[in-house]
Amino acid sequence: MSDTITIFDTTLRDGEQSPGCSMTTPEKLEIAKALVELGVDVIEAGFPIASPGDFEAVTQIANTFGNQTTICGLARCRTEDIDRAWDALNGAQNVRIHVFLATSAIHREFKLKMAKEEIVRRAVEMVKYTCDKMASRSDITTPNVEFSPEDAVRTELDFLTEVVEKAIDAGATTVNIPDTVGYATPNHYFKVISHLKQHVRNIDRAVISAHCHDDLGLGVANSLAAIEAGARQVECTINGLGERAGNAALEEIVMALRTRKDYYGIESRINTPRLFPTSRLVSSITGMKVQRNKAIVGQNAFAHEAGIHQHGMLQSRETYEIMRPADVGYIGQNIVLGKHSGRHAFRSRLIELGYQLDDATVQKVFDDFTALCDKIKEVSDSDIIALIENRSQATQAIWSLSSFNATAGTGSLHTAAIEATHRDGHKVQKAATGDGPIDALFRCLEEIAGIKAKLKDYTVRSVSSGTEALGEASVEVEYHERAFHGKGVSTDIIEASALAYLNALNKVLSSQDGKAIHPQHGV
Numbered sequence: 152m153s154d155t156i157t158i159f160d161t162t163l164r165d166g167e168q169s170p171g172c173s174m175t176t177p178e179k180l181e182i183a184k185a186l187v188e189l190g191v192d193v194i195e196a197g198f199p200i201a202s203p204g205d206f207e208a209v210t211q212i213a214n215t216f217g218n219q220t221t222i223c224g225l226a227r228c229r230t231e232d233i234d235r236a237w238d239a240l241n242g243a244q245n246v247r248i249h250v251f252l253a254t255s256a257i258h259r260e261f262k263l264k265m266a267k268e269e270i271v272r273r274a275v276e277m278v279k280y281t282c283d284k285m286a287s288r289s290d291i292t293t294p295n296v297e298f299s300p301e302d303a304v305r306t307e308l309d310f311l312t313e314v315v316e317k318a319i320d321a322g323a324t325t326v327n328i329p330d331t332v333g334y335a336t337p338n339h340y341f342k343v344i345s346h347l348k349q350h351v352r353n354i355d356r357a358v359i360s361a362h363c364h365d366d367l368g369l370g371v372a373n374s375l376a377a378i379e380a381g382a383r384q385v386e387c388t389i390n391g392l393g394e395r396a397g398n399a400a401l402e403e404i405v406m407a408l409r410t411r412k413d414y415y416g417i418e419s420r421i422n423t424p425r426l427f428p429t430s431r432l433v434s435s436i437t438g439m440k441v442q443r444n445k446a447i448v449g450q451n452a453f454a455h456e457a458g459i460h461q462h463g464m465l466q467s468r469e470t471y472e473i474m475r476p477a478d479v480g481y482i483g484q485n486i487v488l489g490k491h492s493g494r495h496a497f498r499s500r501l502i503e504l505g506y507q508l509d510d511a512t513v514q515k516v517f518d519d520f521t522a523l524c525d526k527i528k529e530v531s532d533s534d535i536i537a538l539i540e541n542r543s544q545a546t547q548a549i550w551s552l553s554s555f556n557a558t559a560g561t562g563s564l565h566t567a568a569i570e571a572t573h574r575d576g577h578k579v580q581k582a583a584t585g586d587g588p589i590d591a592l593f594r595c596l597e598e599i600a601g602i603k604a605k606l607k608d609y610t611v612r613s614v615s616s617g618t619e620a621l622g623e624a625s626v627e628v629e630y631h632e633r634a635f636h637g638k639g640v641s642t643d644i645i646e647a648s649a650l651a652y653l654n655a656l657n658k659v660l661s662s663q664d665g666k667a668i669h670p671q672h673g674v
Contacts, residue, residue, distance in 0.1 A: 157384040161195040166392030172437040176208045183212045190422040198225040200235040209239040217243025228252040228277035251299035254306040275321045282322035297325040299674040304330040329674040333366025337376035344380035360384035363399045370399035389433040402426045402447040427480035435540040438636025537640040557588035567591035600656040604628035624651040
């Protein structure tokens with residue numbers, strides 16, 4: 152009989168710490184909903200003490216989804232962190248607190264300035280404190296507490312063994328062994344997990360977890376090596392988001408276990424056809440594009456261009472495909488609908504693409520679709536997805552674009568005029584000049600929003616093929632040392648650019664977090 156692995160998703164915590172990936176609370180709730188539909192076992196929703204916004208997001212996610220899956224909050228080995236995490240989680244049914252403390256020699260000397268004995272004492276005290284905190288609720292008989300010795304991979308094995316053993320004695324039910332800086336190789340990590348399995352006397356009382364960063368491109372390989380050695384929880388993120396080079400990618404781990412079940416003998420509870428839609432959602436919200444050749448969810452993951460590959464595929468798909476596109480919810484670039492398509496056919500296609508939208512949103516997207524059909528002859532799945540993403544951003548907007556006008560030309564003055572509507576209903580009109588029509592539009596929008604941001608990145612691409620295709624503009628702006636992404640789509644790339652910039656400014660206005668206190672890079 153196969154074992155089952157616990158999938159611990161930290162997209163909303165470690166993934167959000169990736170530069171430029173800050174999310175608003177509504178965006179985090181949208182991703183949390185997608186993770187629940189994906190079948191994730193544990194969602195690490197954030198680091199509650201980091202900021203009021205993080206606390207609010209963890210609270211709302213726990214209260215909304217805590218009866219469907221386990222919601223986790225991160226805390227340093229400090230009473231104030233643990234209290235704040237518990238305050239955020241206490242109202243939900245299924246919750247976990249994840250406490251961590253660095254253990255490696257380099258962290259002990261330069262970051263913590265603590266001796267081994269003090270680290271052991273602090274870890275034991277804080278795990279016990281967390282257990283007592285959670286046990287104060289009458290319905291919790293066994294507190295769900297996870298302990299991480301940060302930078303475990305670079306910690307002396309005898310000391311790591313001692314810390315893990317005493318954390319379990321103190322009440323930890325999961326012990327996470329993080330490769331915090333992506334230093335391990337698969338064989339190295341396998342030996343670390345194996346050593347703990349063999350030498351921690353009470354290891355049978357806790358689940359061993361793997362948390363691997365991807366600095367050497369080995370995050371997924373190391374995670375799979377840990378599973379081979381006996382780890383039964385793996386911590387990962389959608390699209391491999393995370394600090395520096397990111398974390399192990401959830402979709403790659405899950406599909407490796409599924410495709411090579413003959414080797415690993417391990418199953419997950421993940422609803423794999425939701426992988427591609429979830430990947431697209433996270434990419435859209437964070438502004439972090441998925442590379443075309445990315446495994447599992449990249450645009451080229453199931454593309455076959457070489458003649459010999461195409462010939463083999465025509466004879467039997469198994470010659471060059473080890474998994475079916477449908478297994479991961481891959482939708483391709485199929486042309487599906489036109490201007491005579493009805494609302495029923497449109498809704499059916501939305502469901503096939505993996506979107507469950509309420510009636511009001513379906514109607515709005517359908518209106519956008521019919522308007523697009525008047526401009527282009529054929530509408531692809533990619534176009535429809537872009538419309539959904541555009542509408543999702545618009546529903547959360549503080550300011551929306553009512554109309555605009557921009558002029559440009561050789562030797563002429565570049566100007567822009569915009570009318571925007573605030574969500575309370577009042578309208579504002581502004582005009583500006585700039586170094587080109589885009590620059591003029593951006594300056595105009597900054598006047599309307601009352602924000603002076605720094606443009607860090609600006610790109611335009613075609614959503615599908617052809618001269619009539621939708622154009623997608625993406626921007627990254629910096630405001631008070633924080634990065635915010637925005638995206639807009641339109642057949643007019645100037646309009647798409649204005650929508651993208653306005654979306655980024657809306658995110659700035661919506662953010663009430665202040666500058667988050669990242670947990671010294673966490674685990």
